[in-house]
Amino acid sequence: MKKKLIEMRERMNNQLTAMYVGIKGRVANEKGVSTIEWVGLAAVIIALMFALATAMKGSGGDLAETIINKLREMIEGINT
Known part of the structure; x- marks a missing residue:
């Protein structure tokens, strides 16, 4: 009984x-995490710019529109 x-x-x-070893290996693997963080940050910045453009329609909308156009050009430049 004791042996069993x-x-x-x-x-x-x-x-x-x-x-434990399997879970530790999965948690330690952080490949691609920084890429996702940068993409998320870029998405937040673009969303804020669009919100700024919407809020400034009529008063200073030209500034917001210029900023959005420059961002759009930068993003299109990445694709080429």
Whole structure:
């Protein structure tokens, strides 16, 4: 009986260790994370510019429109 309990404990310990190593490997893998962060930041900035253009229609809208046009040119320049 005692031998069987020891074997069960060892199997469980091995399984838990394997799970821990697998999860730790997945969490440590951060490939591409910074790219996603930069894309998210760019999306937020563009959204703010569009909100600025909408808010400034009629009063200073030319400035906001110029900023958006420059951003649009920069983004189109990335695609080429």
